[in-house]
Amino acid sequence: MDLNLSGQNVAVFGAAQGIGRAIAEQFEAEGCSVVGFDQSPDSPALKNTGEVTVGDVTSFEQVSAFADAHSETDHVVFSVGVGSGKFGFPFWNLDPSDWARVLEVNLVGAANVAHAFAPHLTQNGRGSLLFLVSVAGQTGSPTDPPYSAAKAGLINFMQVVAKDCAPFNVRANALSPGMVKTELNESVWAAGQVNLPVSEQQDYATWAETKIKIISPLGRWQTPPEFATMATYLASKHARNITGQTINIDGGQVMHA
Ligand SMILES: NC(=O)c1ccc[n+]([C@@H]2O[C@H](COP(=O)([O-])OP(=O)(O)OC[C@H]3O[C@@H](n4cnc5c(N)ncnc54)[C@H](O)[C@@H]3O)[C@@H](O)[C@H]2O)c1
Incomplete structure (x- = not known):
């Protein structure tokens, strides 16, 4: 299928590694000009533009400067994510002080990106926003409660973005992974091992x-390229009537009966 994305401009937040990296590379393979933004100073360069700006999504100043420097962006992808580093089951295994940073990065960070790019996208009258969320935001997952709550909030905010931007021909959707072997996923495993007796601890x-x-009903891990394929499809003209949706790529982990 020809996605007809060649020549379009894409900005990927969380482009240094994991799912965001795969998405950035897939857009490049489709002929897009891709710029990245990530807090990591170790990001590999992007092929076409080379550019991965080092910054923190919790700083609106940094995010809006980046958006203003790339005002002709067609598609914005938010693939940033962090956990608390602690394990729930029950939620009071965390401290109330564990919540602020997780909400700040996963939810307020995404809002910063939407606020910074909305004026440009709506003025240009085209394009899309895509937010990486999680099955945890749809099921009340006790694994890392602030993370689950942040993702639930982001699903809700994505729908607001979709409604408000629709009159300007700008779409917004969410892409929801179940389990993908990335650094973030390893941090969930590591947090879960901390309070286990040595005899019950497992390697990753x-x-x-x-x-x-x-x-997972299908019993297999998802991989970053699967999200990249869906991300490029959602940005394409073939998805012109898809907005406000949360699309699970999760092996059937979440099913709404
Ligand atoms: N891996 C999974 O199993 C899984 C499951 C559900 C949802 N997700 C979601 O998918 C998305 C991608 O996650 P991933 O698994 O690729 O994780 P990852 O840890 O490999 O990548 C996350 C990227 O975000 C960057 N980042 C973190 N905090 C930042 C900040 N404050 N400012 C700028 N950049 C920051 C990191 O440097 C990293 O490059 C996230 O939104 C995550 O919540 C992942």
């Missing part, structure tokens, strides 16, 4: 193999 590979069979 063993944990991963067991866990996926328990929580």
Whole structure:
């Protein structure tokens, strides 16, 4: 299928690694000019533009300067995510002080990006925003409660963005992974090991193999390129009537009966 994305401009937040990196590279493969933004100073350069700006999405000043420097952006992808580093089950295994940074990065960071780009996208009268969310934001997952709550909030805000931007021919959607082997996912495994007796602790590979069979009907891990394929499709003309949707790529982990 020809996505006809060649020559379009894309900005990816969280472009240094993981799912965001795969999305950035897939847009490049489709002939787009891609710029990235990430807090990591170790991001590999992007092929066409080379540019991954080092910055923190919690700083509206940094995000809006980036948006203003790329005012002709057609598609914006928010693939930033952090956990608390702690494990719930129950939620009071965390401290109230664990919440602020997780909400700040996952939810306020995404709002910063939407606020910074909305004036440009609506003025240009074209384009899309895509937010990476999580199955955790749809199920009340106790694994990392502030993370689940932030993602639930982001799903809701994405719908607001979709409604407000629709009259300007700008779409917004959310892409929801279940389980993908990235640094973020390893941090969930690591947090879960901390309070276990040594005899019950598992290495990441063993944990991963067991866990996926328990929580996913299809029993297999998702991979970053699967999200990249969907991200480019959602940006394309073929998805011109898709807005306000949360699309699960999760092996069937979340099913709304
Ligand atoms: N991996 C999974 O199993 C999984 C599951 C559900 C949802 N997700 C979501 O998918 C998205 C991508 O996650 P991933 O698995 O690729 O994680 P990752 O840790 O590999 O990548 C996240 C990127 O965000 C960047 N980042 C973190 N905080 C930042 C900040 N304050 N400012 C700018 N950049 C920042 C990191 O440097 C990193 O490059 C996230 O939104 C995450 O919540 C992932």
